[in-house]
Every structure is written in C-alpha cells, then in structure tokens.
Amino acid sequence: MRQGPLLAVDVGNTSTVLGLTNDALQLTHTWRIRTNRDLLPDDFALTLKGLMDLSEVATPPCAVLSSVAPPVGQNLKLALERHFGVRTFEVTAENLHDVTVELDDPRAIGADRLANLFGAERYLADREFVIVVDFGTSTNFDVIGRGRRFLGGVLATGAQVSADALFARAAKLPRVNLEAPPSALGKNTVHALQSGLVFGYAEMVDGLVRRLKTEVSGDALAVATGGFSRTVEGVCREIDVFDDTLTLRGLVELWATR
Numbered sequence: 001m002r003q004g005p006l007l008a009v010d011v012g013n014t015s016t017v018l019g020l021t022n023d024a025l026q027l028t029h030t031w032r033i034r035t036n037r038d039l040l041p042d043d044f045a046l047t048l049k050g051l052m053d054l055s056e057v058a059t060p061p062c063a064v065l066s067s068v069a070p071p072v073g074q075n076l077k078l079a080l081e082r083h084f085g086v087r088t089f090e091v092t093a094e095n096l097h098d099v100t101v102e103l104d105d106p107r108a109i110g111a112d113r114l115a116n117l118f119g120a121e122r123y124l125a126d127r128e129f130v131i132v133v134d135f136g137t138s139t140n141f142d143v144i145g146r147g148r149r150f151l152g153g154v155l156a157t158g159a160q161v162s163a164d165a166l167f168a169r170a171a172k173l174p175r176v177n178l179e180a181p182p183s184a185l186g187k188n189t190v191h192a193l194q195s196g197l198v199f200g201y202a203e204m205v206d207g208l209v210r211r212l213k214t215e216v217s218g219d220a221l222a223v224a225t226g227g228f229s230r231t232v233e234g235v236c237r238e239i240d241v242f243d244d245t246l247t248l249r250g251l252v253e254l255w256a257t258r
C-alpha cells in the first residue's frame, strides 16, 4: 500500500474541494474554494501556496485529481507540477483498469463519480450495493456494486440550479435561502418557496432512491455527500448515511490502490 502525505483535489462545477492526508493517508486538512474557469496555472499556484501557508503545512510530493470542469483540472495539474514538483494522478476511466463502468460509453463518466465509487467501497462490506447521492451543481446518483462495478445512475438538476432558474423567470419571487421551512404548508412567500425547493427536492431524491433500490433488487445503502447534503439531512427519509468527505476519501483510496 502506498504512503502519504497526499493532496486530493475534486474540481466540481461550483466548488473545488481539496484535502491533505498524513503519512497514513488519513485526511488532516480540507479546504473548499470556488471553481473559477478563468484562472491560469500561476493563479492556482498562488491559491495553493496560500492554503498551505494558512494551514502551516508543506506541499506533499503527490496528488490525485478529479475534474469535471475543464480547463480547471488541467491548469491545476500544471500548477502542481511546475511550481511544486507534485506528481499528479488524474482520474479517468481509461486510467482505472480494475473498474467496470457499465455505461454505453464508459469514457463519458464524470471523474467525480469514479472517485465516489472508491469512496463507497467501505460501505459495501455488509451491503450488495451502495447508492451515492452527490448533491452538487447536478445531483448525481451513482449506483456502485462490489468488485468495483459502476452500474449507472441518475443525473438530476441540482437544488441551487433549479432555484436559480425559478428566481430568474418569476419577477415577484424573492431569492430565498435553501433551508427547510417550519412546515410544508407555507403561510408566506418565503416559506412556500422553501417548501417547494427543499421539501420538494427531498421528495424527488427519496423517490429516485426508492426506484433505484427496487431496480437493483438487492440490499442497497444510500449515502449522501456534496455541498447541499447537509441541508437535506433529517429531511430526506431514504438516505441512510451522510458522509461529507466521501469523494475526497474516495480519491485517496483510488490513489492508494494504483
């Protein structure tokens, strides 16, 4: 088994999440920054140096990176290699020969979903399937089976994206925070909107998890992760576990088994 320290980076369409491990490959630091497609390699070098200096840690010799927002992934990789001499492993389906991606075109899979496959493995010990629900810009449902099988899943509009679409089209609706209101029955515009946007969203997620559990017809555990997952904790009834660092730890596991 390979040894740390290691930097794990997951570039999503909204946020870039970074994690640093110790020698034993346990996460000791995590950071979340805005994904900005305009930044160049030298900009990223400054950001990375800033984060490391703020936390008083050294840049590790190796990194693992998943990106679904080109060219951010490429520019970050260049920054890591040029400025810090960090050897960077980039996650793609072609790089992972021990993973079976059961999609029509396996190369089309998002790198974050491959990281989630590895993050799900620790939950597979006593279950046949894990459904990772990753609440990001899009809400992904990634269905994972034992033996590193990616069975497929669902891509749904993210909660913030659907809220933004509604605010943009309805002149009299205020922008509200995406948080659960006191009851489903709203007595004012804000609570009524929050009911639809949070409870309505949670019902959509619960319904899809139920459908997926029926379709795989095996024992399945649903695990939530991603920026919006904390908001639906206690609201979604079909989600069994909340795991904020599933994707980052998945990246670490993935790298460790190369």
Ligand SMILES: Nc1ncnc2c1ncn2[C@@H]1O[C@H](COP(=O)(O)OP(=O)(O)O)[C@@H](O)[C@H]1O
Residues within 6 Å of the ligand: 011, 012, 013, 014, 015, 016, 035, 135, 136, 137, 138, 158, 159, 160, 161, 226, 227, 228, 229, 230
């Ligand atoms: N720390 C946070 N706490 C609560 N909500 C968050 C947080 N970070 C992101 N979000 C919300 O989660 C959604 C995006 O999730 P994120 O994981 O950043 O997406 P992506 O993986 O696409 O980059 C947005 O709706 C955003 O408002």
Ligand SMILES: CC(C)(COP(=O)(O)O)[C@@H](O)C(=O)NCCC(=O)O
Residues within 6 Å of the ligand: 011, 012, 013, 014, 068, 108, 109, 110, 111, 112, 113, 136, 137, 138, 139, 140, 155
């Ligand atoms: C579905 C996604 C946009 C999710 O990205 P995110 O919401 O995390 O920014 C990303 O995984 C992606 O671009 N996937 C490619 C298509 C696929 O996985 O089938």
Ligand SMILES: [K+]
Residues within 6 Å of the ligand: 010, 011, 012, 013, 112, 134, 136, 226, 247
């Ligand atoms: K993500």
